[in-house]
Amino acid sequence: MQNPKELINELLVETFNRILTIEGEALKKVGIKLSMSEIHVLEAVALLPEPSMTAIAQKLGITVGSLTVAINTLFQKGYVRRYPDPLDRRKVLISLEQKAKDVLEVHKAFHKRMIDSIYVDLKLDEDEVLIKTLRNVSEYFKNYPID
Amino acid sequence: MQNPKELINELLVETFNRILTIEGEALKKVGIKLSMSEIHVLEAVALLPEPSMTAIAQKLGITVGSLTVAINTLFQKGYVRRYPDPLDRRKVLISLEQKAKDVLEVHKAFHKRMIDSIYVDLKLDEDEVLIKTLRNVSEYFKNYPID
DNA sequence: ATCAAATTGTTTGAATTTCAAAATGAGTAT
DNA sequence: ATACTCATTTTGAAATTCAAACAATTTGAT
Incomplete structure (x- = not known):
């Protein structure tokens, strides 16, 4: 394992396999009962200038269908709101409630x-x-090249 | 985003959110029909000197119960074998079939x-x-500190 | 203006992954 | 022997995700 490349690979694998779990545990200990997936959705919404379903899903690398399910429960729990884009009523834009901003x-x-x-x-x-x-x-x- | 710390954070989040997905796609394209979770199990078995259920689960950061389920399907698909530790028959050791070594x-x-x-x-x-x-x-x- | 095609999002049903808790079986110590 | 601990499996439930079918809106070509 003295080869720098191998060492770097070991460290990458060892570390990044654990970050998500650890971060999840850390949030739970502070009393936040959201999963990391849910946090990432909120984060994407906060970062995007025009957080439509498609834009969010693309940023997260998941399908729009999956995102719909996620947004449903986040809405249920009172973290986000849905509203139609006035310029293109096919689009659904997401906004964060104060509760979500605190978590972020x-x-x-x-x-x-x-x-x-x-x-x-x-x-x-x-x-x-x-x-x-x-x-x-x-x-x-x-x-x-994914496709 | 000129602050080095912010930039580093952006790059970390942006990149490592995608690696697992991309690696999974890459494997699929080569005709390997295992998930990344399954690959990681095989990898842990290969790296551990004494791959018992507990040791593997600990390396992966999952419960032994979860690992049992995973090993069940990997055995079903012909990637691994189970055998009892001759020195302590409570332990179940895992070994890789050739098929698994090829995938790795x-x-x-x-x-x-x-x-x-x-x-x-x-x-x-x-x-x-x-x-x-x-x-x-x-x-x-x-x-x-997780606990 | 009209109609077909493309875009956007939701619903549904299934697969995967994971966990917690209960149960089993094997070793250890008193 | 008896109780206790350790290693693993089983089971049932929750979360995450996808693909495919469906509905609504916009766009573009005629």
């Missing part, structure tokens, strides 16, 4: 602590290497 | 391409920064 704050704090941990003994001028690396990975998967 | 080769090739993409324009002497970073993240989550 907690989620954001978790991520901040995670990122801070990356910097523990990383010198500031080494940022660029990490960012370049992440860009490479991101690009690699963004252009990956 | 494909999986390994996918990971190799992924890691190679990281190196696209990374100078070799910058390895250390990336490895240090990943170690930080890995440590952070390894010691994360």
Whole structure:
């Protein structure tokens, strides 16, 4: 395991297999009873300029049908509202209730602590290497031929 | 998004949300009809020196009950065998059929391409920064207080 | 203007994954 | 022997997701 490439692979697999579970547990301990899937839906809604069903589903990489089910329960629990796009009444836009915004704050704090941990003994001028690396990975998967 | 920390977070979220799905699609296209969960079970078995049910479940972060269900179907499909530990017959050890080893080769090739993409324009002497970073993240989550 | 095709979303039924709790079987210690 | 612990399986339920069928709206071509 002294080969840098193998080491990097081990660390990636070891770590990212656990992040979602751990983050879920962390939220539960704070008293938030939403799953990570549900959190991600709320997050996507918050980030999109025009959060239509199709746009959200695409950002999450799930089908619109699956998203409909998810939004149904989030609406039931009082986290989101649906309203028709006035310019195109086929579209259904989603908005967040205050309750959802509060949850996203907690989620954001978790991520901040995670990122801070990356910097523990990383010198500031080494940022660029990490960012370049992440860009490479991101690009690699963004252009990956799925179909 | 010019803040390095925010940028890193964006890239992490954007990328790692998609890796599992993409890897699953990649395997499907090669004609492998196992889910990523099933692949991970096989991978854990391959990596552990003494792959007992408890050891595998712990490595994967799932309950032993869940693993039993998974192993049932993997056995049904002819990927694994069960045999009792001769030293402690309470334990059930898992071994891989050739079929499973073949699948893991494909999986390994996918990971190799992924890691190679990281190196696209990374100078070799910058390895250390990336490895240090990943170690930080890995440590952070390894010691994360779940209970 | 009209009609067919494309787009957007919902519903439904099924498959997968996972868990918690109860049950079984094997080892350990008193 | 008896009770206790450990390793695993079984079972029933919940969550997540998909594909396919359906309905409503918009777009574009004639």
